[in-house]
Amino acid sequence: MREAILILTEIVNIFHDQLLHISNALGLNMSDKELHLWVFGVLGILSFFIVHHFFKVLAKHSITAISFIYTFTVLVVIVFAVEIQQKITGRGNMEFQDAVMGLWGFIIFFIGYLIIKLVFRMVRRLFKRPGRRH
Template identity: 60%
Template sequence: MGEIIKFIVAIVNELHDIVITIMYGLGFNVTDKQLHFWVIGLLGMGGFIVVQLLFRVLAKWSITAISFIYSITVLLVVVFAIEIQQKITGRGNMEFADAVIGIQGFIVLFLVYLVIRLLLVWSKKLTNSFTNKHNHTK
Protein backbone atom coordinates (compact mmCIF):
# COMPACT_ATOMS: atom_id res chain seq x y z
CA MET A 1 0.00 0.00 0.00
CA GLY A 2 2.83 2.38 0.86
CA GLU A 3 4.38 1.76 -2.55
CA ILE A 4 1.09 2.54 -4.30
CA ILE A 5 0.75 5.83 -2.44
CA LYS A 6 4.37 6.73 -3.22
CA PHE A 7 3.73 5.94 -6.91
CA ILE A 8 0.60 8.13 -6.96
CA VAL A 9 2.48 10.93 -5.19
CA ALA A 10 5.27 10.69 -7.77
CA ILE A 11 2.74 10.98 -10.61
CA VAL A 12 1.05 13.98 -8.97
CA ASN A 13 4.44 15.65 -8.40
CA GLU A 14 5.39 15.15 -12.07
CA LEU A 15 2.04 16.53 -13.23
CA HIS A 16 2.50 19.49 -10.86
CA ASP A 17 5.91 20.27 -12.38
CA ILE A 18 4.58 19.89 -15.94
CA VAL A 19 1.65 22.25 -15.28
CA ILE A 20 3.95 24.86 -13.68
CA THR A 21 6.34 24.62 -16.65
CA ILE A 22 3.43 25.05 -19.08
CA MET A 23 2.05 28.02 -17.12
CA TYR A 24 5.44 29.74 -17.04
CA GLY A 25 5.92 28.93 -20.74
CA LEU A 26 2.61 30.66 -21.50
CA GLY A 27 3.74 33.70 -19.54
CA PHE A 28 1.60 33.12 -16.45
CA ASN A 29 3.49 33.66 -13.20
CA VAL A 30 1.27 31.80 -10.74
CA THR A 31 1.82 30.92 -7.12
CA ASP A 32 1.28 27.40 -5.86
CA LYS A 33 -2.02 28.50 -4.25
CA GLN A 34 -3.26 30.04 -7.50
CA LEU A 35 -2.30 26.89 -9.36
CA HIS A 36 -4.24 24.77 -6.86
CA PHE A 37 -7.23 27.11 -7.17
CA TRP A 38 -7.43 26.70 -10.95
CA VAL A 39 -6.42 23.06 -11.34
CA ILE A 40 -8.62 21.70 -8.55
CA GLY A 41 -11.43 24.08 -9.52
CA LEU A 42 -11.35 22.92 -13.14
CA LEU A 43 -11.02 19.24 -12.19
CA GLY A 44 -13.93 19.62 -9.79
CA MET A 45 -16.15 21.29 -12.37
CA GLY A 46 -15.24 18.68 -14.99
CA GLY A 47 -16.07 15.94 -12.53
CA PHE A 48 -19.31 17.68 -11.58
CA ILE A 49 -20.44 17.88 -15.22
CA VAL A 50 -19.72 14.19 -15.81
CA VAL A 51 -21.43 13.17 -12.54
CA GLN A 52 -24.41 15.44 -13.26
CA LEU A 53 -24.94 13.86 -16.69
CA LEU A 54 -24.45 10.33 -15.34
CA PHE A 55 -26.81 10.87 -12.40
CA ARG A 56 -29.51 12.39 -14.64
CA VAL A 57 -29.45 9.21 -16.73
CA LEU A 58 -29.36 6.97 -13.66
CA ALA A 59 -32.18 8.88 -11.92
CA LYS A 60 -34.50 7.91 -14.77
CA TRP A 61 -33.54 4.29 -14.23
CA SER A 62 -32.92 3.90 -10.48
CA ILE A 63 -32.16 6.03 -7.44
CA THR A 64 -30.52 2.90 -5.98
CA ALA A 65 -27.73 3.20 -8.57
CA ILE A 66 -27.04 6.78 -7.46
CA SER A 67 -27.07 5.74 -3.81
CA PHE A 68 -24.63 2.92 -4.60
CA ILE A 69 -22.20 5.21 -6.43
CA TYR A 70 -22.31 7.78 -3.62
CA SER A 71 -21.85 5.11 -0.94
CA ILE A 72 -18.92 3.41 -2.64
CA THR A 73 -17.24 6.77 -3.25
CA VAL A 74 -17.50 7.71 0.42
CA LEU A 75 -16.33 4.23 1.41
CA LEU A 76 -13.24 4.49 -0.81
CA VAL A 77 -12.27 7.73 0.92
CA VAL A 78 -12.90 6.23 4.38
CA VAL A 79 -11.05 2.98 3.61
CA PHE A 80 -7.96 4.76 2.34
CA ALA A 81 -8.09 7.26 5.22
CA ILE A 82 -8.07 4.32 7.64
CA GLU A 83 -5.10 2.73 5.87
CA ILE A 84 -3.17 6.02 5.86
CA GLN A 85 -4.03 6.54 9.55
CA GLN A 86 -2.64 3.07 10.30
CA LYS A 87 0.61 4.00 8.56
CA ILE A 88 0.91 7.33 10.37
CA THR A 89 0.09 5.99 13.84
CA GLY A 90 1.73 2.58 13.47
CA ARG A 91 -1.46 0.94 14.81
CA GLY A 92 -2.17 -1.83 12.36
CA ASN A 93 -0.64 -2.52 8.98
CA MET A 94 -1.20 -0.30 5.99
CA GLU A 95 -2.04 -2.76 3.23
CA PHE A 96 -3.81 -2.36 -0.09
CA ALA A 97 -5.37 -5.80 0.42
CA ASP A 98 -7.18 -4.47 3.51
CA ALA A 99 -8.76 -1.71 1.44
CA VAL A 100 -9.78 -4.16 -1.29
CA ILE A 101 -11.33 -6.67 1.13
CA GLY A 102 -13.26 -3.88 2.87
CA ILE A 103 -14.77 -2.73 -0.43
CA GLN A 104 -15.52 -6.35 -1.33
CA GLY A 105 -17.45 -6.65 1.93
CA PHE A 106 -19.65 -3.72 0.95
CA ILE A 107 -20.23 -5.09 -2.55
CA VAL A 108 -21.19 -8.56 -1.26
CA LEU A 109 -23.58 -7.11 1.33
CA PHE A 110 -25.02 -4.74 -1.28
CA LEU A 111 -25.65 -7.71 -3.60
CA VAL A 112 -27.43 -9.51 -0.74
CA TYR A 113 -29.56 -6.37 -0.26
CA LEU A 114 -30.39 -6.31 -4.00
CA VAL A 115 -31.41 -9.98 -4.00
CA ILE A 116 -33.68 -9.46 -0.97
CA ARG A 117 -35.16 -6.33 -2.52
CA LEU A 118 -35.77 -8.08 -5.84
CA LEU A 119 -37.40 -11.03 -4.07
CA LEU A 120 -39.70 -8.66 -2.17
CA VAL A 121 -40.64 -6.77 -5.35
CA TRP A 122 -41.21 -10.04 -7.20
CA SER A 123 -43.34 -11.50 -4.40
CA LYS A 124 -45.40 -8.28 -4.21
CA LYS A 125 -46.04 -8.39 -7.97
CA LEU A 126 -46.93 -12.07 -7.76
CA THR A 127 -49.31 -11.42 -4.85
CA ASN A 128 -50.92 -8.47 -6.66
CA SER A 129 -51.26 -10.53 -9.84
CA PHE A 130 -52.90 -13.40 -7.93
CA THR A 131 -55.21 -11.00 -6.03
CA ASN A 132 -56.27 -9.21 -9.23
CA LYS A 133 -57.01 -12.51 -11.02
CA HIS A 134 -58.95 -13.78 -7.99
CA ASN A 135 -61.03 -10.56 -7.80
CA HIS A 136 -61.87 -10.67 -11.52
CA THR A 137 -63.21 -14.24 -11.31
CA LYS A 138 -65.92 -13.30 -8.78
Protein backbone atom coordinates in the same frame (compact mmCIF):
# COMPACT_ATOMS: atom_id res chain seq x y z
CA MET B 1 -0.07 -0.18 -0.97
CA ARG B 2 2.89 1.97 -0.01
CA GLU B 3 4.36 1.46 -3.47
CA ALA B 4 1.11 2.43 -5.19
CA ILE B 5 0.89 5.63 -3.13
CA LEU B 6 4.51 6.46 -3.91
CA ILE B 7 3.94 5.96 -7.64
CA LEU B 8 0.79 8.11 -7.60
CA THR B 9 2.62 10.75 -5.56
CA GLU B 10 5.45 10.84 -8.08
CA ILE B 11 3.01 11.20 -11.00
CA VAL B 12 1.21 14.05 -9.22
CA ASN B 13 4.53 15.73 -8.39
CA ILE B 14 5.72 15.54 -12.02
CA PHE B 15 2.38 16.94 -13.23
CA HIS B 16 2.54 19.67 -10.58
CA ASP B 17 6.10 20.68 -11.54
CA GLN B 18 5.22 20.74 -15.24
CA LEU B 19 2.20 22.96 -14.63
CA LEU B 20 4.30 25.36 -12.55
CA HIS B 21 6.92 25.42 -15.30
CA ILE B 22 4.27 26.16 -17.96
CA SER B 23 2.76 28.83 -15.73
CA ASN B 24 6.14 30.51 -15.31
CA ALA B 25 6.96 30.18 -19.03
CA LEU B 26 3.70 31.96 -19.88
CA GLY B 27 4.54 34.71 -17.42
CA LEU B 28 1.65 33.82 -15.11
CA ASN B 29 3.94 32.99 -12.18
CA MET B 30 1.14 31.28 -10.26
CA SER B 31 1.61 30.37 -6.63
CA ASP B 32 0.94 26.83 -5.50
CA LYS B 33 -2.45 27.94 -4.15
CA GLU B 34 -3.43 29.59 -7.43
CA LEU B 35 -2.36 26.50 -9.34
CA HIS B 36 -4.53 24.34 -7.07
CA LEU B 37 -7.47 26.70 -7.58
CA TRP B 38 -7.25 26.35 -11.36
CA VAL B 39 -6.42 22.63 -11.56
CA PHE B 40 -9.09 21.50 -9.12
CA GLY B 41 -11.58 24.05 -10.38
CA VAL B 42 -11.28 22.79 -13.97
CA LEU B 43 -11.01 19.13 -12.96
CA GLY B 44 -13.98 19.50 -10.61
CA ILE B 45 -16.31 21.24 -13.06
CA LEU B 46 -15.47 18.80 -15.88
CA SER B 47 -16.08 15.89 -13.52
CA PHE B 48 -19.35 17.49 -12.41
CA PHE B 49 -20.66 17.75 -15.99
CA ILE B 50 -19.79 14.12 -16.73
CA VAL B 51 -21.24 12.83 -13.44
CA HIS B 52 -24.33 15.04 -13.71
CA HIS B 53 -25.11 13.73 -17.21
CA PHE B 54 -24.48 10.14 -16.15
CA PHE B 55 -26.69 10.47 -13.06
CA LYS B 56 -29.51 12.14 -15.01
CA VAL B 57 -29.57 9.17 -17.39
CA LEU B 58 -29.27 6.71 -14.51
CA ALA B 59 -32.02 8.45 -12.48
CA LYS B 60 -34.54 7.53 -15.17
CA HIS B 61 -33.88 3.88 -14.35
CA SER B 62 -32.64 3.50 -10.77
CA ILE B 63 -32.13 5.79 -7.81
CA THR B 64 -30.64 2.75 -6.05
CA ALA B 65 -27.77 2.74 -8.55
CA ILE B 66 -27.04 6.40 -7.80
CA SER B 67 -27.12 5.69 -4.07
CA PHE B 68 -24.74 2.77 -4.57
CA ILE B 69 -22.25 4.85 -6.58
CA TYR B 70 -22.31 7.67 -4.05
CA THR B 71 -21.90 5.32 -1.08
CA PHE B 72 -19.12 3.37 -2.80
CA THR B 73 -17.27 6.61 -3.58
CA VAL B 74 -17.52 7.80 0.03
CA LEU B 75 -16.34 4.38 1.24
CA VAL B 76 -13.29 4.50 -1.07
CA VAL B 77 -12.27 7.77 0.58
CA ILE B 78 -12.90 6.41 4.09
CA VAL B 79 -11.11 3.11 3.43
CA PHE B 80 -7.99 4.82 2.14
CA ALA B 81 -8.11 7.38 4.96
CA VAL B 82 -8.17 4.50 7.47
CA GLU B 83 -5.25 2.78 5.73
CA ILE B 84 -3.22 6.00 5.72
CA GLN B 85 -4.12 6.58 9.39
CA GLN B 86 -2.88 3.06 10.19
CA LYS B 87 0.44 3.86 8.54
CA ILE B 88 0.81 7.17 10.37
CA THR B 89 -0.11 5.78 13.80
CA GLY B 90 1.53 2.38 13.36
CA ARG B 91 -1.68 0.63 14.44
CA GLY B 92 -2.27 -2.04 11.86
CA ASN B 93 -0.69 -2.54 8.49
CA MET B 94 -1.25 -0.22 5.55
CA GLU B 95 -2.05 -2.71 2.80
CA PHE B 96 -3.91 -2.28 -0.46
CA GLN B 97 -5.54 -5.70 0.08
CA ASP B 98 -7.12 -4.40 3.32
CA ALA B 99 -8.73 -1.56 1.38
CA VAL B 100 -9.96 -3.94 -1.32
CA MET B 101 -11.43 -6.35 1.24
CA GLY B 102 -13.22 -3.49 2.99
CA LEU B 103 -14.84 -2.45 -0.28
CA TRP B 104 -15.73 -6.08 -1.07
CA GLY B 105 -17.52 -6.18 2.28
CA PHE B 106 -19.81 -3.37 1.14
CA ILE B 107 -20.38 -4.99 -2.26
CA ILE B 108 -21.30 -8.33 -0.66
CA PHE B 109 -23.73 -6.70 1.78
CA PHE B 110 -25.19 -4.61 -1.05
CA ILE B 111 -25.79 -7.74 -3.14
CA GLY B 112 -27.56 -9.22 -0.11
CA TYR B 113 -29.73 -6.10 0.07
CA LEU B 114 -30.58 -6.42 -3.65
CA ILE B 115 -31.53 -10.08 -3.20
CA ILE B 116 -33.82 -9.23 -0.26
CA LYS B 117 -35.34 -6.36 -2.27
CA LEU B 118 -35.93 -8.71 -5.23
CA VAL B 119 -37.58 -11.34 -3.01
CA PHE B 120 -39.94 -8.72 -1.51
CA ARG B 121 -40.88 -7.50 -5.01
CA MET B 122 -41.56 -11.03 -6.18
CA VAL B 123 -43.71 -11.79 -3.11
CA ARG B 124 -45.62 -8.53 -3.56
CA ARG B 125 -46.31 -9.35 -7.23
CA LEU B 126 -47.36 -12.86 -6.31
CA PHE B 127 -50.00 -11.60 -3.90
CA LYS B 128 -51.08 -8.56 -5.92
CA ARG B 129 -54.80 -8.47 -6.63
CA PRO B 130 -55.76 -8.50 -10.32
CA GLY B 131 -56.68 -5.11 -11.71
CA ARG B 132 -54.61 -3.09 -9.22
CA ARG B 133 -51.86 -0.96 -10.68
CA HIS B 134 -49.81 -0.43 -7.52
